[in-house]
Amino acid sequence: MSLKVLPGTPSCFVCGDKKENSRSLELNICWDEDDEHTSISFVPDGSWCGYEGIVHGGILAAILDDAMAWAIKALDDRTYVTAKMNVTFKRPVQLHGHYSASGFLDRKEERRAYTSALIQDEDGNTCVEAKAVFVLTKAI
Numbered sequence: 001m002s003l004k005v006l007p008g009t010p011s012c013f014v015c016g017d018k019k020e021n022s023r024s025l026e027l028n029i030c031w032d033e034d035d036e037h038t039s040i041s042f043v044p045d046g047s048w049c050g051y052e053g054i055v056h057g058g059i060l061a062a063i064l065d066d067a068m069a070w071a072i073k074a075l076d077d078r079t080y081v082t083a084k085m086n087v088t089f090k091r092p093v094q095l096h097g098h099y100s101a102s103g104f105l106d107r108k109e110e111r112r113a114y115t116s117a118l119i120q121d122e123d124g125n126t127c128v129e130a131k132a133v134f135v136l137t138k139a140i
């Protein structure tokens with residue numbers, strides 16, 4: 001497995017830099033060059049929770065959104081935005097656990113990029129799954 005750390009976007013809530021965005025989670029986005037998917041490792045702290053001890057679903061959706069956006073970006077440098085996203089929460093993601101998110105570009109049709117992503121715990125159990133459609137912007 002050959003993992004490359006992608007540069008991140010300084011202003012991003014997920015992959016940014018606290019100097020540019022004080023609320024950024026500052027997660028590293030890695031790219032698996034052999035299997036062509038993103039990989040984001042994280043250990044949630046208390047500021048990520050909704051119910052006590054359980055990570056907020058909106059935070060998990062943001063991580064999955066980034067995992068998929070970067071899976072597109074690694075293969076196509078143009079700008080795609082999330083147009084539709086479906087998230088299934090299968091198991092709670094726990095405070096202080098060790099998790100990994102993976103994002104995949106499944107296919108492209110015209111301006112649309114179809115993607116998928118998941119979050120797994122350290123035993124390989126799938127906690128969250130997502131599917132999304134990104135659309136190539138006309139110009140931003």
Ligand SMILES: CCCCCCCCCC(=O)SCCNC(=O)CCNC(=O)[C@H](O)C(C)(C)COP(=O)(O)OP(=O)(O)OC[C@H]1O[C@@H](n2cnc3c(N)ncnc32)[C@H](O)[C@@H]1OP(=O)(O)O
Pocket residue numbers: 009012065066069070073080081082083084109110111112133135136137138
């Ligand atoms: C990677 C580096 C940075 C990473 C950090 C950021 C990652 C985070 C990513 C995001 O969260 S982006 C922010 C959230 N998303 C947005 O703000 C998007 C808001 N929506 C829009 O800007 C427009 O609605 C959109 C660009 C998606 C579509 O408007 P357009 O007028 O450009 O497209 P149009 O309506 O002409 O449709 C273009 C194609 O997209 C398809 N499409 C549009 N909306 C869709 C939709 N909701 N679901 C499925 N397909 C859709 C549409 O059918 C069509 O398909 P075809 O080209 O095959 O004809």
